[in-house]
Amino acid sequence: MNQLPIMQVLPDLKRILTDRTAAILIAEPGAGKTTAVPPAFLEEPWLAGKTILMLEPRRLAARSAAGYMASCMGESVGQTVGYRMRMDTKVGRNTRIVVVTEGVLTRMLQSDPSLGDVGLVIFDEFHERSLHADLGLALALEAQSVLREDLRILVMSATLDGDRVASLLNEAPVVRCPGRTYPVDTIYMPEAGNATLTTPEKSAAAAVRRALAEQPGDVLVFLPGEREIRRTEQELALGSLPPGTVLRPLYGQLPQPQQDAAVAPAVDGERKVVLATSIAETSLTIEGVRTVIDTGLRRTQVFSARTGMPRLTTVPVSKASADQRRGRAGRTAPGVCYRLWSREAHDHLPDDNVPEIMETDLAQLALELALWGVRDPGALAWLDAPPAAPYAQATALLRQLGALDAGGAITPHGRSMAVLGAHPRIAHMLLRAADLAAAPLAARLAALLQERDLFRGPAALDSDLTLRVEALFGFERSASSGGADPAALRAVQRESRVFLAQLQAAPGEGPGDISRSGLLLSFAYPDRIGQKRGDGAFLLSGGRGAAMREGQPLARSPYIVAPGVDDRAGQSRIMLAAALSEQDLLKHHADSLLEEREVYWDSESGSVKARRVTRLGTLILKQTTHERATPEETESVLLKVIAAEGLQLLPWEKGTTQLRQRMEFMHSLRAEWPDMSDEALTDTLEEWLAPFIQGMRNLRDLQRVKLTQALEGMLDWNSRQLLNKEAPTHITVPSGSRVPLDYSNPGAPVLAVRLQEMFGQINTPRIGGGKVPVLLHLLSPARRPMQITSDLASFWQNTYFEVKKDLKGRYPKHYWPDNPLEAVPTNRTRSSK
Template sequence: MTALPIESALPELRRQLNERGSAVLVAQPGAGKTTRVPLALLDAPWLAGRRILMLEPRRLAARSAARFMASLFGEEVGQTVGYRVRMDTRVGPKTRIEVVTEGVLTRLLQADPGLDGVGAVLFDEFHERSLHADLGLALCLQCRALFRDDLRLLVMSATLDAAPVAELLGGAPVIESGGRVFPVETRYLPDKPEGRLEETVARAIRRALAEEAEGDLLVFLPGTGEIRRVEALLADRLQTDRGRIRILPLHGNLPQDAQDRAIAPSEPGVRKIVLSTSIAETSLTIEGTRIVVDSGWMRVPKFSPQTGMTRLETVRVSLASADQRRGRAGRLGPGVCYRLWTETEERTFAPHGTPEIAEADLAPLALELAAWGAADPGELRWLDEPPAAAYRQARELLTQFGALAPSGAITPHGRRMAELGMHPRLAHMALRAVPLGLGPAACALAALLSERDAFRRVSSAPSPVAADLRLRLEALLRHGRSGATGEAAPAYSGMTADASALRRAAAAAADWRRALGLSGEGGREPDVDACGLLLALAYPDRIGQNRGGGRFLLSSGRGAAFAETQTLSSAPYIVAAELDDHGAESRIALAAPVDVRELERTFPERFAEESIVEWDRSTQSVRARRRKRLGAIAVTDVPLSKPGGEETIRALLDGLAVEGIGMLPWTGAARRLQQRVLFLRRHDADWPDWSDEALERTAEEWLAPHVAGIRSRAELQSLNLVSVLEAALPWEKRRRLDEWAPTHLTVPSGSRLPVDYADPEAPSLSARLQELFGWTETPRIGGGRVPVTIRLLSPAQRPVQVTRDLANFWRETYFEVKKDLKGRYPKHYWPDDPMSAVPTNRVKPKP
């Protein structure tokens, strides 16, 4: 066995695990930690013949590590060394080392919280910080605290911030090991790239082939779509090199034999270009790799608690990930790394990636914790606690499904959901489908939705990929009947079926049918037309009503639309199984049509009938409708001929709040009454506030009793607003109103003149000067507190003087005014003593 750098650290590691029970191992790429550490612990005294579980974040790495370790024993996988990954288990009664993916560890812990027969759990590549890794470590820590103080825990990584992990493990020692990394020359772009990412990557690959005469290329791309497009570009432009260059994709959706071909050594005389997602960042050694081309991007899921949706975002890699990728070129000899960004851009890269727990859909985590018996995440120890908003939304969803009781405890239905190992939405769908006779269809649909989409766009096809899930289910059924290994479904709208994805989905569907006790229904095929009804079980918040142009209103209240015209664009109702969270309208990727009448027959409790009586601004009237709702969707909406009186009044008052107090029939008399009360309130707070704002705010108190039967603005005009307002005043205040704020005053000439209350600070009376002769005292109102402002007019009714002190006017000012007016109005009466003169409303007083 070839010596590896990790071996110098193994004695210390064994000692610390023996004495302390836990440790953190930081080992550089190429050190050999993944395959040598488990083997080195097999004969540890504390293991006492028990098994070692080693977690790998990816299925490909788990299988590869298990096969390599088994080969060192000269054995097949499943003897001393085995693995457990989703839908693929190779272990036997003699297995001592089990390499498992992280979801498998959770299932093992839920089935046996004490992990009987397990002596150590190793967390490999922990720096990837997957949700299941964080959960697995939290559960293992509680397992050790409650049941197994002898359980050894080891966290391993190449690019890990070790101190927080060591603290979480109770002050565990940190052991470091160098790696076997050869020099790698790093080449940056001189300028920021322009144009499509795939074109930039294809140019960099051709440049690397020209500059480096030897070695295979490992190319990192964000996802499978970019891999296919780069593959097509290279196939077109490397025609002369066919036979000497092989282009091989590598991602988690490939069948195992295709993955094996990508990581196997090249044939003599052939150079290999491996187009990979971030699956090849860690744990794998791809034979022959000497050149890395790093696009600098990766695709990660991000969940929004506000919308309940997960979107895939293409984001910049962290510096740690970029270094991991670069290190792939130096595993077997000196290498070269082409970084498709500038050195200046690199200064903006984050040091480490964001833990998945901070951005993921936490419904699976919340269900696992409920099944574990933890009422709150705070009962466990975490490196990063689940975000409160996302966790709260997850528990609300589980409660809606009946998986959690109002107390927060898991229900029998929730426990069955957890046992199935599906996403909670799909588990709820499968369990509820059984009594409807749709169990087989639900299992097939859950399997399809648990895989990446089995249909893909053919690069040369102009048509959009159809979003109809029924086509996928038909392909799955055809695949199952024919056992086809090529294209399992005919081309449809530019699509072919991915046989490997269908093969995995078929196996998962069979497993779930057995788990639901449906294995005896082997001859019964799933009902393709039940897709929409089943999706409504899993996604009750994503039932959509067509509102034209391929746009839909979802039952959650959000909008959604197809990016391109689809056969489903004209469906009256759909259920969206996959959609993003971008913009005001999410883009629908997968959906199925549904008959709303069938939904109502099957789930009558989801529908609610309501009478809607509301103000309609367009008609300026109360509009009454009877609606049947499914969440935010109005399934039916018909006129309501006889709405309730109180509802009508409430809607009319709502209209007043919208349109404003000017909607009422304000006559001059009504405004004057309002002004009189406002005048009295200005000087006595015991009087009501009749400002427009206050009247609008309190309309329910003073207006509502008078508008029964009125349904429009036009009908409101028949109201006698003076009577309505007067009715709002108690009798005593109505009496005082006339006394303290009279509408008119009788002047010395005998004329009865109106008082103007427009200015509540200074109510005024306008009168011709001759009518006031002999009026020595200014009249006072407001209970004698406020003098009336007198506006003195000429015989032609033009203002000549304003005063609040008549006596002073007669004494001081009258004679100056008299001179002016007598010259202009010589026929009128201008006495020398106005205080004793006879007042008149004529030219001269009667003799």
Template structure:
């Protein structure tokens, strides 16, 4: 067996695992850690013959590692070494090493928290910080702490910051190993690139294959860029012996195997890959790496509850990993399609998935584990509170957790399925509705990245139904339909994989199938089960309102544009209106009949200023969507009263019928409150602001049955105000804030309380003859402000000291009045004169 750099540290690694039970191994690329370490630890004394489980971030890497280790033992996969990935398991009764991925480890932990048959769990390429790896490590550490002190844990990576991981593992020992890398020449662009990425990459491929020997590995962000680069290369002059092969996670296994297998003699290959080939994978013959410098990652927004795929610059660590692919088997060259100056702005490490992903699967796993609060576990990065809260709200809406956040029976069924919470909820409920077979195919379709694409230059249709029709045609053996429905096409191999996945889940959910009815017309209804927050109502201009409150729009006019209601399975969550990428129409009556719990009915009662009345509407709502809105002839009396009170606040208390009696009574009460001698007045506060803020207590009992301003005109506000006073206050009000004062002429003159600080008595001067002092009110505390009037009732003097007026000012006033009113009585001594309300006093 060839000596590898990792061999030099294996004794130290074994010793530390035996003594401490945990370790962190940092081994540079090419050291051989992935395939050498598990085999070397089979005889570790502490394992006592138990299994080793190694978690790999990617399916292709898991299968490749298992195959390499099996071959090194002279065996086939499934004997000593096997693997478990989604839809593909190769293990046997004698299997000691299982390479697993995609949540398989968490399934093992949920079914057997103590991992009784397992002695060692290895987390490979942990620097990628996938959500599955973080969750798996957290659960393993708690299992080791509470149930299995003898469970060994090993974390491995090529570019890991080991210290935080070692601390998380209880100050575990850190072991480092140099790799075996051949020199790789790095070539940057001389200037910042312009133009389409695919054209830039295609030109770089032509140049590199002309300048260098060997096969090329090209890193692109996603499958769309891979397809477009293939198309660009078809118009360029690549030698005939150069074969272009795609490599991404959506490809079937045989296509992936062709991409990583050695090129046929006399040929060269160019592998167009996503970041799937970044680590844990050796592609035979690779001497050239062409790095676009971009990658695609999912980012989840707790504010919108949606994830979107975002194309971002690679980190320095990822760029170095990609560069290293050219030096695994010999000297190589790495073409970086950016300038050396741009490199300075790259981040050093990528963001852990747990900080940017949809945490609904994590929340479901923790609920099933029995620790719904993440703080109860040990993490390198604690799940963000906002995203985790939103995830639990989604699970509660699905009935997966109860009010105490404990998992329900439905939640356990969801967790056991292996599907995302949304799809699991959809299939389980569809089974109860008798649509389980259709839901299985729809779940399989949605669980994959969209494998369908349009024939034309524009975007593919967002309508999900043609995709289902092509899938069902393939299921029935009609491969001729692959290029048919709605201008969509898909590779038959991709459809085979989806059909196989549907068959696997049919068994998982115990759905009798094979010949059952599958109806693409039911797609919208089933999508509503999975995405109740993405039911969309047309706004009539190509835009939609989502039940979750966000806006959305189709990229172009399509067959489904005429649908009044859609359910969006996929959106890009960009801008004010998210672009709908995948959707199906749904009938609102059909939806209400199948899932009535989505709808709420309410009586909307509110004041309408335009008509000065309360409007009552009966509304049927689906989240933020108003499904129907009709007049409510018999609204709730309490809600109507509250709306009317709100109308009074909105319009101001001037809307009330302040007749003379009511207005004057309010002014008198305000006067008493102002001049109350006690430190804390007990008189009600009838100022406008206080009045409006306390309408419920003094006005609400009197407006029952009223709905409009015209109804309010029937109120007797004077009676309402009097009712707010005690008997003693009513008596004092009459005594201390009289409505009228009798003057010497015998006339009853009204007191004006407009200004509560200075009430006014407006009276003709002649009626006051003989009154020696100013009348006072308020229990003798407040003198009236006397507005003295001429015979024609025009003001001639204002005073609060009548005696002083008689002594001083009267004689000047008398001269003026006598000149203007010579027939009237103007005595020389007003204090002893006879008062009169006539021209002259009666004799």
């Protein structure tokens, strides 16, 4: 350990933390920060015999770090160095360094906000920006500020924006340390990673064969998830591999012995190919790895604020992650990294991964903050504050689950949920199930929801979650997988035992009545209770539409609960669900049911109706239609329908339309006149239309509205006189005809008149108090436009004679004088002879 690069900067780090309460360490891969830094502080005077906590994001890395530090001291884990993680703890009375995983630090802070026995909290690999790391740092800073001025905080990372973190930690000093890595050659293979030509597992398998042929040592392959790892194993099994080659999967849900086998050095005569997720990206040195193959993909959970539903998605890695992965090949010797993308594609990768707090479900964060006593996350210091819309949806869900009261304060039930440490949905279901003596079934359901699907192939297409419960129960009774994935069954079995232990239920007890699965799931997902629409489609209580794959037996159920929903399409796809009986729904969700009298618009009959309904969210569970709306209620609904569907529902006759246009013309001249646009009229329906629809109930009645009177009612007597004067309906032309004005364009009202009827008039008629010349459409005897002008005098002088030639040729029986200003106007046919 004395050879590690980190030893060069430890004196500076010690000096800083002697004088200050916070520091940042940016140490490149291979520097030795994870295992060398915590022991270096054990004898510092300011620690005063207290404990050092180090947050390590991943369980495998936490166990590995604790084991290595203990071995360097000549001890076993649980003596000076120990670890704490969910359902796995190795600490003793003399333990001074405790490596903890995410969630454990949060629980420790919640149970003892002052961290009285702790002198230093280290946040390792902080660049991963997990939700719990951000939360833990925010709570630790609050504890330091309010309760423990002497508490030291050290943030460590290989790649991190040190200035931003320093600003968050009151301008804490930043210490930088070079790493100890060997040269790594980078080979780009864009043809292998072309998604249009191949899949990640096929390209990874091809790259493995190439690496085994070209490079020495073991191979580490980065894949986005367990599914791709399994498929890559299958691809590699299809062809021959060099003798002695062993495949080792490595992902978070893998049993510990198999994880340890993946990390351990290969035995003599073997070459190891480790197929890993991002779990192997940091804090681990896998002995013997000389080659890294990177698919450039990672799996992440993205929360949709639009639907309130999270979904797993596969995205490209960031440049920082790609560099971390590449560095795994140079930890113990020179290596090679095969990147299954092009140099150009690499330039377009994001610099860093998006922090988890910015794109994941925030329900658990909101519950922890409420337990801490914070209703507004802005009260704490964050590197990136929780985004407002997802956080608001999270608190709304917590209120629905009974974890928060109306004011946002945590309830006793919410405190019990937080103690379980599971997602609030799961915690609420487990607690409700315990009250119903259904904890064994709830524990299995919780495990099934958190682990990978038990089924593979066509069986996985069946959405019915109870089939998974039956498969799990059969496995527990007879150890027969029944076609399900044995590894997945064992993982679910282990996780269900964890939940049973938390509920203090007997681990060997059977799940009980499996038909109650839908009821228990409805406690966890009250917003995803679905009501049958037909053809496999359901309306969810949260307002979202969702549908099952075609041919699902579960689609016949009147009610379901859908914990597994993919919202990528316009209508969500139901991946997992269970049937829910109406009896259970009404009985166990009685507190959430809303009974109300409802007046509504029935689009089929085109009329206002009333009913009494029982609702659960957006679902109508019961309704009676033997109700009659009051005149006031009917009027209100009619106005809303007109506002929503448009003014075209009203009887716009020719005269009414012209009146509206004339009033709009006056508004264009005088701002104080009523605005007659669709938007303005819609916004003021209650003022000008409501008195004229009293007693009406349907679309037919609306055709009897005296719309002209309604519009005129917007004007007083003087305004009506001014309207007739300045925006007349007709203009009397020289022939004596009263020609109507067209106000469809308020900026340029049109007078369409035959040319012969304007003989003798020199200037263009004007309206609007003489301010606006009308736009003359001068027509032929057949009433076809021959000229459009707003300057009649200019027309007579400059254009008439050209028009006259054309008209005289086409209409020889009509009178086309040489001097139109002295001619007699006419609306009849007059011979030119």
